[in-house]
Structures are given as structure tokens and as C-alpha cells.
Amino acid sequence: MAVDDDLAMLCQSCGLCCDGSLFGRVRLEPEEVEPARKRRLRVLDSGKGFQQGCSALAALEGERGRRICSIYPARPRACRRFVCRLYERHRREGGPIEERLVAVRRVRKLMGYLEASGMTAADFAGEGVKMEALEDFARA
Numbered sequence: 159m160a161v162d163d164d165l166a167m168l169c170q171s172c173g174l175c176c177d178g179s180l181f182g183r184v185r186l187e188p189e190e191v192e193p194a195r196k197r198r199l200r201v202l203d204s205g206k207g208f209q210q211g212c213s214a215l216a217a218l219e220g221e222r223g224r225r226i227c228s229i230y231p232a233r234p235r236a237c238r239r240f241v242c243r244l245y246e247r248h249r250r251e252g253g254p255i256e257e258r259l260v261a262v263r264r265v266r267k268l269m270g271y272l273e274a275s276g277m278t279a280a281d282f283a284g285e286g287v288k289m290e291a292l293e294d295f296a297r298a
Contacts, residue, residue, distance in 0.1 A: 161248070164255040168245055170224040172262045175240055177225075178211035179269050185236045197229050208234075 174180050184207050186194055191205045200209040214233070218224040227233055248258050 161252050164252075164258075165245060165249060167224070168248060168255060168258050168262070169242070170218055170221070170226055171259055172242075172244070173215055173225045174262070174265060174269075175242060176210065176212040176215045176227065176237075179265075181210050183207040183209055184212070184234060186234055190234050193232070194234060197232065199234075207236075 183202065186201065186205065186207050188205070191201060194208055195201050198213055200213055201207075202209060212227075214227055214229040215225050216228040218226050227237075244258055244261060248255065
């Protein structure tokens, strides 16, 4: 499998940046508010962002567990600027994709434990815990 195919599979198998696991809101520029509303993103009353999990994250037909951004070509600037470190590491280093997919499954399992216990990432004080989790995820 080519690296580009691996990267697509990694991104589509993960989606943590879009499903509300990592971020609660995404910032919008003033000129992006109306287009975001037209694309049915859940724009905050203030217009300064939209709520995650993103309503544009859609199941990839025929691919169990894989999701895509249904507005990818027209996604907001904040989404375009986001750099997934796991994705970038695989782009730079290549190698077996399975290691990266194991990291995604591990994070999903941990998120499931949190959800089952009635907790979310927002329950943790400060950004330290969140940043440690992101660092660990990026090392995978």
C-alpha cells in the first residue's frame, strides 16, 4: 500500500480531531460563519466557532469504522491549519501503518472508558493532561 493510501486510511480510521474527542469547538473567521451555517455546522451563537463533534464528519460508505469530512474542499481555515502529528510522522517516516492504527484504537478504547464512566476530556483540570495524551498519541 502506498504512503498516500496509508495516510488516507489513518485519517479516516481516526477522526479524533473532528468527533469532539480532542476539541470541543473550532474557531471560525467572521467571513466563514454564514458558509458554515449553510453547510449545517453547529455554529455557536456568538459566531466565533462551531461545536464539535463536527456534523460534517460522515461514515465512509462500505468501509466500517472509517469516516470522512463531507465538506473537505470547503472546510474552515482552522481545520485546514490543524496538523495531526501521528499523520505527519507517518508521512515522514512511512513504515507499517498498523502501528499507527493500533494507537488510534487504543485512544478510542480509552475514550470509551471515559464515556462509560460519565467523564469527558473537559472533566480534567488544565491542559496538562490533554497535552500529555496528545504527546503520547503522536509518539505512537
